[in-house]
Amino acid sequence: MLRAAIAGASGYIGGELLRLLLGHPHVEVVAVSSDSLAGRRVDGPHPNLRGRSELRFVAHERLGAGGVRYDVLFLAMPHTRTMLRMPEYLALADVVVDLSGDFRLRDPAVYEAYYGVPHAQSALIPEFTTGLPEWHRKELAGSDRISVPGCMAAAGILAVRPVVEAGLVQGTVRLDARTGSSGSGVSAGSSNLHAERSGAMRVFAPTGHRHEAEIAQATGLPVRMTATGVEAVRGVQVVARARLVEGAAEADVRAAFRSAYRDEPFVRVVAHKRGAYRLPEPKILSGSNFCDVGFAVSERSDELVLVGALDNLVKGGAGNAVQCLNVRFGWPEDAGLEFTGLHPN
Amino acid sequence: MLRAAIAGASGYIGGELLRLLLGHPHVEVVAVSSDSLAGRRVDGPHPNLRGRSELRFVAHERLGAGGVRYDVLFLAMPHTRTMLRMPEYLALADVVVDLSGDFRLRDPAVYEAYYGVPHAQSALIPEFTTGLPEWHRKELAGSDRISVPGCMAAAGILAVRPVVEAGLVQGTVRLDARTGSSGSGVSAGSSNLHAERSGAMRVFAPTGHRHEAEIAQATGLPVRMTATGVEAVRGVQVVARARLVEGAAEADVRAAFRSAYRDEPFVRVVAHKRGAYRLPEPKILSGSNFCDVGFAVSERSDELVLVGALDNLVKGGAGNAVQCLNVRFGWPEDAGLEFTGLHPN
Amino acid sequence: MLRAAIAGASGYIGGELLRLLLGHPHVEVVAVSSDSLAGRRVDGPHPNLRGRSELRFVAHERLGAGGVRYDVLFLAMPHTRTMLRMPEYLALADVVVDLSGDFRLRDPAVYEAYYGVPHAQSALIPEFTTGLPEWHRKELAGSDRISVPGCMAAAGILAVRPVVEAGLVQGTVRLDARTGSSGSGVSAGSSNLHAERSGAMRVFAPTGHRHEAEIAQATGLPVRMTATGVEAVRGVQVVARARLVEGAAEADVRAAFRSAYRDEPFVRVVAHKRGAYRLPEPKILSGSNFCDVGFAVSERSDELVLVGALDNLVKGGAGNAVQCLNVRFGWPEDAGLEFTGLHPN
């Protein structure tokens, strides 16, 4: 059994990692940290784990105490703070999987533009591999530093990149991203109280959302993204628009998706003509590691509409991290990730 | 008191008309029709009207029976069927306010392209005035045939047209529209059951939604729209993107909105720097006749993001119809429309 | 115009008072206080009031500054703190309407048992009249100190008291109360974040909820109540059970309700045989001042089931307060309270 630790395990992403790893056949979670909840049981903040774990949190600085090392360390810590302690984290484990945004962007100048602070460890950026198996499987198999993409970025990249790689679109990609409330985290403020957030259509990032930069980086195209909070706890959906190149048709788009994802265990192409679920719908993905992707072509224009959907805490975070781990260690890629999703839900 | 009738009063739009007109100081509702509920009390399908009305439905063909005429007739009947009987309707009342889509588009060819059938009464189209007081107040004051815009069209036109009129944008306008479930109507099918529709992000019209054509008609620009059903009963929000012309800046956009809507009783410009409600949010508009509009300019690009929000049954339908009536008869424009909206809600 | 002030106007109840009073034909709001938001516009915390008010908050201690007196002062301040300053409040206005729980219970010992602290101003308790017009209209017409009941208490009293007064039930009354999230207020903690509270069925008070004591006081019967938070922003529903006395039948129950509420403007008896809305449903009451009450009798037992529903911020708080004001000053009882409620919603 691989011995794993999670730094920042009291938040939503940390809790989801714990849920998935407790069901993983090859991993044992040996330490979970939280400063605010040190000494407390994990099933306090994560009541779904009642009866499944007797673990207790330790303070962050107790990770590695006494010279203990882990086989793998997951970092579910805040952006801009994670990079400050990355050298220490790297010393604690053979493999480090970072779920913060600090090592996602390759260019420190872009990082500074989107995160508002200079990168504190830019020399470490090149050591990290992008944790998206669909597009980086080979590198991941040999990588000891993995940076998991942002939730909307993962959905956007998986939805857009096949047609970019196939040379079917050109020009600016425009995305409308919608997200549930869990993306704001367990320490969200009063504007995320139920009475304020329930039934919302809150355009919280009309421009400049950080995940925009990841999609631009992954596609090589200019990207404009708007992000809106809608009523859901879990779930991200992106709707992207891009201009088809001259002569490209729906069949080419379908072929590009099929070619890109034919053998992928966690990407399904959903582009039907009929039915309430004919395009990707996050509602049926809660808890699962699927990212569903689909598309529609207008008869009236040369614009292609692309849709991606996932559970922000799973394929958009903890599940994706576990999938990367499975790739890294050569295990079946769905180990610990077997849950199918619910309908109705 | 003006004597009003509503054809198709058992649906959601019809019920909302009834709610508003029962509270209107200058209107008496004298007849409401429904084929399926003929003889039944209106507070059956509209339980919010309990204690407020003793009216009963009559069958559609009983409207005007015995030679009765109405001062105003509201049509809340289905698209493509309304036009077939429009000559009869016009004979029943001095003023006809149509809430169907049949007389919204000026060009019968566009109608056919978007509605899938040839227009059956194209000669009558020019008689109708677009029922959007903010842009057609003068014509409405003298018009006896009024065609109320679609819900997403109203939000889109009110959000986009000021910058078009001010010459601040160019090229294609791209809209992402989100809507609550009441837009599907009381006779929606099993895919609108709560278990299927709850928490949905359903891209039901990735391309080709009918309201797209209305926005193109009102702005004179190419329009591409995607429509998604999200969790809400009432509420429409559109997020539009357009390219700013060279030299245009945020201050110009703000000035254009202020100029367009300074004296409007039902359009509020909401474009703040901070706060959960800094851009238009339909959640706080339920029941009110407001359309909130706002904007954001990216520092990184020449794209303008525009946002519009309204209650699809009120400013996107019945409330707008009542506002048109008020304009037509020279009453205070907010007569019967005083409700402010709720927060929290 | 009556000159009104609201102490504690930044919370949900305070905002609702403001919404209602801004639309009241005989009241002008001249001062609103909030310590945390002093100097800020009211449409910041209450975005639904945009375009309806230019008022700004003053600090609590500025109420009455310079010797200003108000015709009426509404207190929307926290329990246990309101009583401490009640003597000062009484000096500020001719009429004081208290929405806290501090002067609802007549017996200081009961207060202490339910609120956990001794009553600090028990000598003032007898000066207050219970602010429930349906059962205290005459006293309210002559009262300058009014204590508005708790939201669940109002629903419970209105649902249960008619059959108690008619001598139709005996023994313990058991209530199951359900409430939306707005009841927790704008300063609710992290357990009321959307991700935690959404879709909840949270039995937050299995026993001992404070409103239980008010219902017992109003009915003279032993009362046991359980309170559960369910998914809604606004809305309270109580389902009560009581034993029918020998010989009492459904017709007696119906007659008791009819007799109690025949002329009430804001209580509707809803007890139909069929239909989704055959018993009181808070969903269609948001924003309205109605309390719907109903009942069902089992064929299999001598138990009576009673149901009451209201909007906790309106008939369960601010609207009820305004209704009391209308009674006190002899205005039409629905002044400022005309809104009917929405369907669908």
Add this chain to the structure above:
Amino acid sequence: MLRAAIAGASGYIGGELLRLLLGHPHVEVVAVSSDSLAGRRVDGPHPNLRGRSELRFVAHERLGAGGVRYDVLFLAMPHTRTMLRMPEYLALADVVVDLSGDFRLRDPAVYEAYYGVPHAQSALIPEFTTGLPEWHRKELAGSDRISVPGCMAAAGILAVRPVVEAGLVQGTVRLDARTGSSGSGVSAGSSNLHAERSGAMRVFAPTGHRHEAEIAQATGLPVRMTATGVEAVRGVQVVARARLVEGAAEADVRAAFRSAYRDEPFVRVVAHKRGAYRLPEPKILSGSNFCDVGFAVSERSDELVLVGALDNLVKGGAGNAVQCLNVRFGWPEDAGLEFTGLHPN
């Protein structure tokens, strides 16, 4: 591998059975029937199964065609119709697990009273074992006919029976049951449209709900139950009240629960002093086979409040059926039922 068939696999319970059995290590689903969807793929009505199954529905009468027999047949067919064909079903398989209500009640007279029709196969009733492993594990191990309890009945029985068995309560048990919309099934009518059902608190069965009879049968006490539809897709919660016998205290209740469920894999006792999740909450149980049970004792009375929660489609239906199968065949009881539930959700 056990060869299983599901009759009525297009509904919500049938789909959930399919989801669970597709992940079961010892079961192969070889046939699924639906009259309306014969010939169609199962991932049409059950989009969560995309990529997980290529199965297609057959018409009901094709089950067993050509003399095929199944090792186990699950019946997810409507009440009152299931019993009519039970003899045929029994001929199709060695083990029959019925999820309808037709064989839950031991007394045909009680069945008729609650279901409104005489029982058509009362001679078969004694052959069926109640499919609740916690209270019938031994009989289930040897039974070839299993009748799975109703969803609210399962929650009610699991919450109430420990204190009954321990002799801690007496007199009438009163339950308030709340349920999500999936309980109404995929063929629910227009009153279950999202716009009508969203945010509801619908007292659809103030008295006389069928599951009441099951709880009475299992506890031997008089039971009165009220059922309300609240906002949720999945989830049932019951809050029960019963009178403690003289001298019984909280510690006795806790001991009774602990004793009853100490070794149960799917019942967790949740009765904490603090925290949003201190009592059973169905929100975190979606998709899992847990039934959480808890209790609270009032300081002011001799009443005990009991709470039970589960996912109506899993522990309240399909999951419970699979657990019974595991008991019957001697497999690990959680085979196919490993999913833990999500938080937040």
